[in-house]
Amino acid sequence: MVDLFFLDDSSFIPMSLTLVNLRFLDWEAISLSMELGEAICIRGESGSGKSLLLRAIADLIPHEGEVTLKGELRSSVSASDWRRRVGYLPAEILWWEDSVLDHFLEAPSGERLGALGLSSECMEWHPHRLSMGERQRLGLLRLLDRDPEVLLLDEPTANLDDETARRVETMILDYAKEANAELIWVTHSESQAERVGLKRYRMKDKQFRLEERG
Amino acid sequence: MTTIDLSYWQLGFAASAIVALYVVLVPFRQGLSRSLLVSTVRLVIQLSLIGYVLKFLFEDGHLLYVVLLSVVMLTVASREMVARQKRRIKGVRALGIGAATVFVSSFAISLYGLLVVVRPDPWYMPQYAIPLLGMIMSNTMSAISLAMDRLTNALYEQQALVEQKLALGYSAKEAIRPYVSDCIRTGMMPVINSMAAAGIVALPGMMTGQILGGVSPQVAVKYQIMIWFFIAASCGFGMVTALRLLGRVLFDDRDRLRLDRLEAPKH
Numbered sequence: 002m003v004d005l006f007f008l009d010d011s012s013f014i015p016m017s018l019t020l021v022n023l024r025f026l027d028w029e030a031i032s033l034s035m036e037l038g039e040a041i042c043i044r045g046e047s048g049s050g051k052s053l054l055l056r057a058i059a060d061l062i063p064h065e066g067e068v069t070l071k072g073e074l075r076s077s078v079s080a081s082d083w084r085r086r087v088g089y090l091p092a093e094i095l096w097w098e099d100s101v102l103d104h105f106l107e108a109p110s111g112e113r114l115g116a117l118g119l120s121s122e123c124m125e126w127h128p129h130r131l132s133m134g135e136r137q138r139l140g141l142l143r144l145l146d147r148d149p150e151v152l153l154l155d156e157p158t159a160n161l162d163d164e165t166a167r168r169v170e171t172m173i174l175d176y177a178k179e180a181n182a183e184l185i186w187v188t189h190s191e192s193q194a195e196r197v198g199l200k201r202y203r204m205k206d207k208q209f210r211l212e213e214r215g
Numbered sequence: 216m217t218t219i220d221l222s223y224w225q226l227g228f229a230a231s232a233i234v235a236l237y238v239v240l241v242p243f244r245q246g247l248s249r250s251l252l253v254s255t256v257r258l259v260i261q262l263s264l265i266g267y268v269l270k271f272l273f274e275d276g277h278l279l280y281v282v283l284l285s286v287v288m289l290t291v292a293s294r295e296m297v298a299r300q301k302r303r304i305k306g307v308r309a310l311g312i313g314a315a316t317v318f319v320s321s322f323a324i325s326l327y328g329l330l331v332v333v334r335p336d337p338w339y340m341p342q343y344a345i346p347l348l349g350m351i352m353s354n355t356m357s358a359i360s361l362a363m364d365r366l367t368n369a370l371y372e373q374q375a376l377v378e379q380k381l382a383l384g385y386s387a388k389e390a391i392r393p394y395v396s397d398c399i400r401t402g403m404m405p406v407i408n409s410m411a412a413a414g415i416v417a418l419p420g421m422m423t424g425q426i427l428g429g430v431s432p433q434v435a436v437k438y439q440i441m442i443w444f445f446i447a448a449s450c451g452f453g454m455v456t457a458l459r460l461l462g463r464v465l466f467d468d469r470d471r472l473r474l475d476r477l478e479a480p481k482h
């Protein structure tokens with residue numbers, strides 16, 4: 002693995018996550034370079050392929066092209082290691098064990114739960130008891146529990162009221178800052194993109210483009 | 216004791232039971248009475264033909280003929296397994312998995328039975344080889360097709376959930392483990408239940424046949440016990456192999472769920 006940090010030359014920007022000619026179904030090939038800890042958002046109509054792109058990066062669907070992370074080729078990393086490092090948060094979170102806690106490697110701290118407005122009791126619950134909003138927030142905690150180096154977020158605040166959505170945004174940004182993690186954030190909300198201050202891309206007509214801001 | 220041969224008019228009397236059933240079923244559902252009719256005709260034709268084949272085989276018990284008949288049985292069993300799948304694997308691989316698993320389990324167990332356990336002379340003596348292989352193979356075929364059908368359906372219905380497990384870093388094997396054990400349980404259940412009920416609720420078919428044929432019940436019982444051991448082993452080994460092969464088809468080398476390798480179900 003090549004270490005890209007701590008170079009004195011200030012013109013050198015370390016690239017962390019890069020997509021090279023990523024191509025799925027009949028979409029135009031997508032290439033993208035992200036700096037360490039960079040955050041972007043992707044917008045676009047539903048069905049425009051935003052989720053497909055996230056799933057392709059996480060290597061969950063068949064596609065062409067290569068992805069690298071911190072100089073490492075994805076094809077040189079095992080599929081399960083890759084997915085632990087490049088964490089994908091689906092729009093609808095599903096549960097399969099009999100208690101919420103069983104989905105975690107380590108129980109989340111009361112502080113983390115509290116920051117999202119959740120009580121630590123809900124960890125003992127059967128997932129059936131969770132509301133849509135609780136599922137979504139606990140899904141984020143379940144993902145952060147794996148300490149991913151990249152976050153692929155598919156509308157992480159879709160089922161939440163404004164106040165809770167802010168809390169989730171804060172937690173994601175704090176985590177990204179602390180872990181120096183790249184963020185690829187799919188959102189429909191103009192104000193969310195504004196608030197979080199993300200570089201914007203748009204998925205339209207099977208093409209992936211940097212959004213012009215006027 | 217000599218077995219009473221059945222004359223054709225005696226069989227005709229037996230057939231009247233089916234005719235009566237057919238008459239009763241007609242007003243209910245067209246499809247049911249039709250398939251009853253088709254199965255009845257198939258039963259009569261297939262068994263009459265196999266009667267001639269076996270008669271010929273027993274008179275001229277050449278190894279080549281035994282092998283030939285078992286290959287025919289294997290081919291039909293593999294096709295039947297594919298036909299019983301709601302969502303089939305595309306291409307010839309479907310037939311391949313069926314044939315490979317029935318082959319390794321049923322053939323291996325039958326050979327073991329013939330060479331090590333029963334030891335007729337010659338070892339391929341058709342009177343022993345064909346019924347043994349037939350009984351083991353038909354049970355194995357049912358168990359495997361049941362298990363495979365259940366696994367593909369489970370993965371189809373739970374694809375989003377399986378994908379989320381994969382997304383959290385589960386390997387394909389870990390992600391489908393609960394479904395696989397469920398399938399093995401489902402596939403083994405008929406065998407386990409039959410073993411538990413054998414002799415109490417029902418006299419197993421082979422034992423009944425041997426007793427009717429004049430064999431002493433003690434001998435018939437020993438054969439029946441041996442057959443059940445073989446059936447259970449063949450079903451179990453066959454299913455484990457089949458589900459493993461199926462897992463390799465439904466996931467690719469990057470542990471991605473590949474349901475695109477399944478055909479849409481036909482109605």
